[in-house]
Amino acid sequence: MVAGSNPAGGANTSAYELSAQIGEILSFGFWMEKEGYRPATVRSAIEALKSVARHAELLDPDAVKIYLAKATFSDSRKERLSNDLLRFYKYRGLNFNKPRYRKIERLPFIPSEKELDQLIGGMSKRLAAFLLLLKETGLRCGEAWALRWADLDAERTTVNVTPEKNSKPRQLKISNQLTAMLNTQSRTSSYIFHDADVDPITSLCHFRRNFEKRRKKLAATFQNPRLLQIHFHTLRHWKATSEYHRTKDILHVMQLLGHKNIRNTLVYTHLVNFESDDYVSKVAKTIKEAEQLIEAGFDYITTFEGNMIFRKRK
16 A cells, blocks of 8 residues: 555555455445445445545455544544445455444535525536526435436426435426426437436536536635535525425425435424525516516515515525
């Protein structure tokens, strides 16, 4: 192993050693697929083990435990890595006594809608469509990545969602704007966002890295470091939180997210207090104008002298 500096305080792995370990990791990923693990679980495990392999000899459980002990990242991340390592060593037939790390429950970061719109507006067409899809529907990134053209009903402006993580399948409404953006994507594949002949896990990782590069530039452009805290999953948190504060209907949010256990949804009931936020008000004189306001995220309030009044939080 070639020594070098890294944030965890361990030794960096040489390129030759890393290449050999990645082969082991990919074989483990194929095993997980054959065992019926969900694609998102496989993807997450592969990326986690690669991160460990960059700093420790993966086939040496004691060296890996020393690396984890010295690492500066959170116990929650260490606990997740330990679970992935436990499966990996079981697959390899190696003894591994899982370290006693415990996940620390934290409330997720919720950006403002203005920050999300800044981020979406500065992305490429494909990234912008993907992010707007996550914002409007609250999909997991893997669910959005798995969407096929057959799942999109452009006439009814809906998408049919194949669930991840033992969630429920669902049909979700999307805006005319998003429908138009999706329809501009290349139709050379049965999938909306990626080619059918490439590994979806690898292609999504490349897609995420491209997003992170553009996000970094936008954070500098707008001089807003909060943008760096926005990940694909952040838009799911934002959608769930805003939907609960709009409807006060936890069952609606549960159905939207595809949760089977309401305990997973309850966290969104107390994330952000929007009660003191300012509102933008709009007036619609026709049904067509009202439809456009609803599609833009405005809520109907009342009708006064024949005019329909809508509002939306800034």
